[in-house]
Amino acid sequence: MKKKRNFLIGFALGLLLCWVGNVLISRQNRASMKQEAFQQKLIEQQAGMTESLRNNGLMLLMTQILDKVDDEIKSHPHEMLSDGLISRIVALSFSFQPYTQFSADSASPYKLSPERGQLLMALANMDIDSLSIFEINSRATFSNADLRGADLTKANLNGINLRWADLSKASLLRAKLKDANLRDARFWGANLRESKMNESDLRRADFTWADLDGVDLNKADVSGANFTNAKLRKVDLRDATIKWTEFHGALLMGADLTRAMMLGAGLSKTNLSGAILNYADMRRTDVSQANFAGADLVKAGVEEADWLETLEEKGVTGANEVKEAYKLVKDLYGNSYYWIERKEE
Numbered sequence: 001m002k003k004k005r006n007f008l009i010g011f012a013l014g015l016l017l018c019w020v021g022n023v024l025i026s027r028q029n030r031a032s033m034k035q036e037a038f039q040q041k042l043i044e045q046q047a048g049m050t051e052s053l054r055n056n057g058l059m060l061l062m063t064q065i066l067d068k069v070d071d072e073i074k075s076h077p078h079e080m081l082s083d084g085l086i087s088r089i090v091a092l093s094f095s096f097q098p099y100t101q102f103s104a105d106s107a108s109p110y111k112l113s114p115e116r117g118q119l120l121m122a123l124a125n126m127d128i129d130s131l132s133i134f135e136i137n138s139r140a141t142f143s144n145a146d147l148r149g150a151d152l153t154k155a156n157l158n159g160i161n162l163r164w165a166d167l168s169k170a171s172l173l174r175a176k177l178k179d180a181n182l183r184d185a186r187f188w189g190a191n192l193r194e195s196k197m198n199e200s201d202l203r204r205a206d207f208t209w210a211d212l213d214g215v216d217l218n219k220a221d222v223s224g225a226n227f228t229n230a231k232l233r234k235v236d237l238r239d240a241t242i243k244w245t246e247f248h249g250a251l252l253m254g255a256d257l258t259r260a261m262m263l264g265a266g267l268s269k270t271n272l273s274g275a276i277l278n279y280a281d282m283r284r285t286d287v288s289q290a291n292f293a294g295a296d297l298v299k300a301g302v303e304e305a306d307w308l309e310t311l312e313e314k315g316v317t318g319a320n321e322v323k324e325a326y327k328l329v330k331d332l333y334g335n336s337y338y339w340i341e342r343k344e345e
Helices: 002-075 083-095 114-124 130-139 319-325
Strands: 099-102 107-112 326-330 338-342
Touching: 002 083, 002 114, 083 114, 083 130, 319 326
Parallel strands: none
Antiparallel strands: 099 107, 326 338
16 A cells, blocks of 8 residues: 555656646746847847948938939930939949838838838939939839838839838829839828829738729739728729729729729728729629619629629618619620629610
8 A cells, every 4th residue: 555655656746847847848948939039139130230231321322323313404404314324223222122120119020121212202302304214113123112101292103113112101192103013012091092003013012091082093903902991982993903802991982993803802891882893803702781882783793693682681781772773694605603784674
């Protein structure tokens, strides 16, 4: 009996020691991970400071180049800048490198280049002819530019590369952004009213809470972009590619989405009253609690045979109006979707 008791005591002590050992090892591992994370942050911060100092050294060169631009404009108004000067501007834009931005207690999750942002702002505020601007925009890079809160009202940014740039709360009122690379750019809360963004690449861009009323997005690609709670009243999205794009809570009243490819778009709680959706591909779209009052849906394509019947249970505003005005017709070519047609008068 005594041997059995001693065995149980020894077994219990062994378990206790194992538990204590595991606790100590776990704490040591957590401490080690915290130390590694702290060291990694220090390394990134030092790298950022080094890059910032290097870029500061280039700021003198930028000042010299901009002075030369000013001289050429004054000497030859309305003429193109010299090829050599444009090449120097292009080279400078590539010389500036993005780096992690650190505040007092945190680091930005994105690498940005304030210097590229400053270069673009300076050029936008100079009286440079349109042909020179086009050459600079098409050849230089302003990707990752830090343009938060920047005033680029009416700026000519056609063909520009602003991929991964941060334009949160920036003013781009009536700006020209045709055929621009704006992929993965951030426009949170930005003012883009009446700007021209037709044929631009806006894939995965963030337009949360942005104002895009009256914007021209004809033939633009906004696949995967986020327009949550954005204003898009009377926006031109004809022939646009809108696959898997999020519009939750957005205002699209009077928007023109004729022939838009909207496969998988999120339209929940979206106001589409008076919108034109003729020939739009609406397969797999989430229309729960959307507003379709007065919307034009002729020849829009859907996948579900009972799409019209389910509008009411999905909480769609104007569901009865749509059901009374339209019917579904099976595609004649054997494709697995239906066309929305007006009922015979």
